[in-house]
Amino acid sequence: MIISHGRKPIKTSAHVLYTIEFITVLGDKQVGTGEEIRLSCETNTEGLTVTWEKDGEKPTCVQDKHIMKQDGTKCSLQILNADERDEGKYTVKVENKSGTASCSAMVIVELKEWRTVQWKQNVMVDSLSKLKMDNDQVRELNFLLYGPVGAGKSSIINTVKTIFEDHYCVICPVAAQSTKSYTKIYQKYNIRREGVVPLVFHDTMGVEKGETEGVRTDDIISALKGHITEGYVFNPILQILKQNPQYHKNSSLCDMIHCLVNVIPADKIAVMDEQSIDKMKKVGEAASILGIPQVVFLTAVDLACPLTKGNVHCIYRSKKIKENMQKCSNLLGVPVNCIFPVKNYHEEIHLNEDINCLMLDAVAQIIHRAHAFVVTMATNTK
Ligand SMILES: Nc1nc2c(ncn2[C@@H]2O[C@H](COP(=O)(O)OP(=O)(O)OP(=O)(O)O)[C@@H](O)[C@H]2O)c(=O)[nH]1
Ligand SMILES: [Mg+2]
Incomplete structure (x- = not known):
């Protein structure tokens, strides 16, 4: 899902700011318990302020488990050693003076099988x-x-x-x-x-x-x-x-x-x-x-x-x-x-x-x- 609230390009004293657009958006993920989740996207412009949300709230980040990166036009969230608490809807919001944009993805974490079925x-x-x-x-x-x-x-x-x-x-x-x-x-x-x-x-x-x-x-x-x-x-x-x-x-x-x-x-x-x-x-x-x-x-x-x-x-x-x-x-x-x-x-x-x-x-x-x-x-x- 992408939401863009951009305006037309505006000129500041320093440089031209363009309406923010996503070149690639977050993709839904399905991982097993203990695996790594990697959410990434790319925008058309640099120098953005990036914030992440999980289920509509600021995520509780744990050191050495949640790694947020921003590199030029790319931003990513890496979650190591996934567990059931990491399942949810993740949203990235990007903004500059020209406006804001956001996109979301669902992350599903498969638990260890807690009940078995014969499946035959x-x-x-x-x-x-x-x-x-x-x-x-x-x-x-x-x-x-x-x-x-x-x-x-x-x-x-x-x-x-x-x-x-x-x-x-x-x-x-x-x-x-x-x-x-x-x-x-x-x-x-x-x-x-x-x-x-x-x-x-x-x-x-x-x-x-x-x-x-x-x-x-x-x-x-x-x-x-x-x-x-x-x-x-x-x-x-x-x-x-x-x-x-x-x-x-x-x-x-x-x-x-x-x-x-x-x-x-x-x-x-x-x-x-x-x-x-x-x-x-x-x-x-x-x-x-x-x-x-x-x-x-x-x-x-x-x-x-x-x-x-x-x-x-x-x-x-x-x-x-x-x-x-x-x-x-x-x-x-x-x-x-x-x-x-x-x-x-x-x-x-x-x-x-x-x-x-x-x-x-x-x-x-x-x-x-x-x-x-x-x-x-x-x-x-x-
Ligand atoms: N997606 C989905 N739909 C289901 C499932 N089970 C039933 N339905 C649908 O739910 C609707 C109601 O199903 P019924 O079996 O008539 O329900 P009921 O409990 O007998 O209902 P009443 O006789 O009206 O009390 C139908 O359109 C079914 O096709 C299911 O497991 N998944
Ligand atoms: Mg019936």
């Missing part, structure tokens, strides 16, 4: 597809997707089906961004791969602020307990009544939800409204009381992090993703090790192994937790 799609899909339920009471694991409008709940189902079924699936309707939930019906989706894989994903209406808007907290709690059957049309004004034909009174372990999957868009954590957060916390508390494990799938990581957008494989090296996971943990009170960033298919026309592996890793986690819940509950009820 075939191995991961094969091992998950072989899942067999050896429990007499429960033949399939039930997952409920719950979260704000437009968070990507329905897209998760499409992405998981796409991966297991090996072709692009848009079986679950998704919306263009809107403030009202596109999904209105409680619908369940099975996963297939050379036969049925015993995983069932339940799609729900989105959470909204306002007591009579979006999916009701009491309805989601009823769904967790297995009281709501497929096809129920959510009513934001009225909770499901026991007389409703879609209310399943005598639910058992096989009807219950075995893992609650909260879905939060990574790019919108900062703007989530308090009422929606409170609703989600209430559902989370109800799940804890029932003993149902809960996790968060953090979607839209591509919109929240340029490093991940460029390469999903780098996700667990991204400072932005790490920060977002921490923010999400603080917001919902879910530990960071229960938060899984995922990327849904939404505009791609080709399948991507990294997107698949990231989702498969998250799915393996929920299977593990749901299975452990079923085993515990089945043992306790014997």
